[in-house]
Each structure stands twice: as structure tokens, then as C-alpha cells.
Amino acid sequence: xNPLLRALRELGGSGSIExxxxxxxxxxxLPENVTSQLHDPEKSTQTEVGYRLAWARTYLKKYGMLxxxxxxxxxxxxxxxxxxxxxPAEVVRAVRAMDRNQPQVIGSASASDEATEELSREEDWxxxxxxxxxxxxxxxxxxxxxxxxxxxxGFIQVEVxxxxxxxxIDGKGIARIHGLMSFHVLFQCKRWKGSISAGEIRDFxxxxxxxxxxxxxxTTGTFTPAAVKEATRDGAPPIDLVDGNELAEKLRDxxxxxxxxxxxxxxxxxxxxxxx
Numbered sequence: 001x002n003p004l005l006r007a008l009r010e011l012g013g014s015g016s017i018e019x020x021x022x023x024x025x026x027x028x029x030l031p032e033n034v035t036s037q038l039h040d041p042e043k044s045t046q047t048e049v050g051y052r053l054a055w056a057r058t059y060l061k062k063y064g065m066l067x068x069x070x071x072x073x074x075x076x077x078x079x080x081x082x083x084x085x086x087x088p089a090e091v092v093r094a095v096r097a098m099d100r101n102q103p104q105v106i107g108s109a110s111a112s113d114e115a116t117e118e119l120s121r122e123e124d125w126x127x128x129x130x131x132x133x134x135x136x137x138x139x140x141x142x143x144x145x146x147x148x149x150x151x152x153x154g155f156i157q158v159e160v161x162x163x164x165x166x167x168x169i170d171g172k173g174i175a176r177i178h179g180l181m182s183f184h185v186l187f188q189c190k191r192w193k194g195s196i197s198a199g200e201i202r203d204f205x206x207x208x209x210x211x212x213x214x215x216x217x218x219t220t221g222t223f224t225p226a227a228v229k230e231a232t233r234d235g236a237p238p239i240d241l242v243d244g245n246e247l248a249e250k251l252r253d254x255x256x257x258x259x260x261x262x263x264x265x266x267x268x269x270x271x272x273x274x275x276x
Contacts, residue, residue, distance in 0.1 A: 001056045001088045003027045005065065005080060014075035018246075020057075021050055025225050032224045036195035043127040045193070045221050045244035062095045126248045129258065133220050134191050143170055145257070146189040146218055149247075152254050155185070168200075169207050175214070183213040192221035196241075198230040205230075205237055215239035218247060 007023035008015055015023065025035055030049065038044070039051040057074060060066040065080040133142060143160045150158045150173050158173035168188045175183045186208040190196065196219055208215045215237060217223075222243050223231075231239040242250070252258045 001060055001086055001091060004053060004056050004060070005076070005086065008066075008074065008076050008080075014073055016073055017053075020074060021053060022225070022228065024053060025049065030225075032195075032197075032226060036222070036224055038194070038222075040127075041193060044130055046126075047222060059091055059095050062098065063091050125252075125258070126245065129248050129251070130220060130244060132257075134193060139191065142191055143189055146187065147171060148256065149250060149254065150187070152256070153250070168204050172212065184211075185214050185216050186212040187216040187218060189218045190221070192219045195222045195224045196227050197224055198226040201227050201230040201239060205239060208239075209237060212237075216242070218242040220244040220247065 003024050004020065007020050007027050010027070011019055011023055035047060035049055037048045039046050039048045057066060057068075061068065065077055065083070065086075066074055067077055068074045133145075137145075140162075143162060147158050147160050155173040155175050158171065160171040162170050168190075169186050170189050172184070172186050175185050177183070188204050196217065201217065201223075204215060204217060217231070217239055219242070222245075223241050228241065230236075231241050248258075252260070
């Protein structure tokens with residue numbers, strides 16, 4: 001909890017889940033063998049660090065230290081500015097006491113329930129997507145999926161090449177910016193259960209130097225912190241990274257391979273009924 005709060009302070013008081021994750025890893029100076037550990041390797045690409053941060057966010061929100069928007073941005077509250085160091089055990093005790101003492105409304109959830117529900121909901125559909133992408137479709141189908149995703153994201157002249165001995169380059173395209181500017185992009189798409197290392201980013205950059213303005217590396221897995229740093233290293237051609245979580249979110253936004261269903265949830269407010 002404390003490293004998460006420190007990360008948000010260093011980010012200027014607010015940040016996306018991805019920004020918080022990256023900054024927390026930096027604050028704790030976590031080694032690659034820790035950040036690459038998956039919470040459940042068979043079902044999802046979520047790391048153990050990301051899993052624990054999700055729990056921390058939920059408890060800190062209940063404790064009044066964090067607030068979040070519908071756009072996935074988390075921010076420090078005014079209360080957070082008055083506290084330098086938290087006792088995590090005390091936060092857990094306080095939040096659980098709040099849950100016990102709050103009016104019992106059927107359908108309401110405790111912090112633990114909320115965290116579990118949030119994580120299980122995300123892991124459920126993302127886990128199924130992860131299994132489908134890594135085990136149930138052919139490599140060529142995955143490349144075509146990436147091609148379709150890029151086209152629907154505004155790329156033009158997207159081609160899948162996938163030639164062996166081409167340094168891992170799977171395709172190319174042109175990214176149009178507001179119809180005025182364009183960048184030639186080479187991309188690599190890798191179906192992967194683990195983490196992409198800095199070495200693989202260097203190999204990809206070596207293959208793309210002099211052939212494109214930017215690189216794009218898309219994976220069903222994750223990227224190590226060293227890989228992220230390598231992708232944005234000063235003086236080197238930039239490479240944008242899309243991990244499994246971002247790939248899933250993009251497919252959901254585009255409605256490709258994922259169907260969204262709205263489910264009505266009804267609860268009974270006993271406190272209101274008693275006050276009538």
C-alpha cells in the first residue's frame with residue numbers, strides 16, 4: 001500500500017493502472033524474476049504484482065486514500081496528502097470493521113468482496129481470451145487478428161509478411177495521425193505466456209533499423225521493466241509496446257472477438273424500507 005501511494009505521489013497525484021504499476025515496480029526496485037511472475041500462468045497474463053496492487057487499490061479506496069474515475073484513472077484524495085506512512089494492517093482492520101458496521105443492504109459488497117469481484121470479473125473474460133489466443137487459434141490467425149486490429153485503429157496498407165529470417169518482423173503498415181501525418185511502422189506479434197525480455201526488444205529493433213519510423217511489439221504476455229526501458233531508450237528508434245492486458249482491452253473496445261452483455265443487478269435497501 002505504501003509503495004503504491006508513493007508511486008502516485010511521484011506521478012503527480014494521479015495515474016492509470018499501467019502507470020501506477022510501472023512506477024511501483026520502480027519504487028520497490030523489484031527484480032525481473034519478481035515482476036515476471038504470473039498470478040495464474042494457466043489462466044491469464046496478470047502478474048502477481050498487478051494482482052496484489054488491485055487488492056491494495058480497493059482497500060485504499062475504502063479507507064478514503066484513493067478515488068477513481070470511469071476512465072481507469074486513480075488519484076490521491078485530500079486525506080492522502082495528510083498521511084505520509086500507513087500501517088497496512090490497520091487499513092485492513094479499519095475497512096473490515098466498516099464493512100461489518102455498515103447497514104446491511106442485500107447486494108452490497110465488502111472491500112474484500114469488491115476486490116474479489118473486480119479481479120474475478122476481469123480475469124474471467126481476459127483468461128478465456130488468453131486461452132483462445134494462445135491455444136485455440138493458429139499462429140497465422142493471430143497475425144490476421146493483429147492486422148484487423150491495426151486497420152480498425154486507423155492504420156492503412158497493413159500487410160502481414162511473417163517471413164522467416166526477418167528478425168521477427170511479422171508485418172508492416174502506415175499509421176495515420178489525424179489524416180495529416182503518417183509513420184511507417186513494422187510490427188511483431190508474439191503469442192506468449194511469459195514476459196518479453198529486453199533482449200527480444202533489441203533483436204526486433206535491430207531488424208527494423210533503417211526500414212521504418214517506429215516499431216510496434218504486440219504480445220499476449222507481458223513485458224519486463226527492462227524491456228519497457230529498452231523500448232524507449234534515448235537515441236534508439238522508438239518501439240511501442242502492447243501487452244496482453246492492453247490487447248484484450250483494445251479488442252473489447254473494438255468489439256472484435258468479444259461480446260459485451262449488460263446484466264441488470266437488483267438489490268434490496270432494507271434501511272430505506274425501515275425508514276418509510
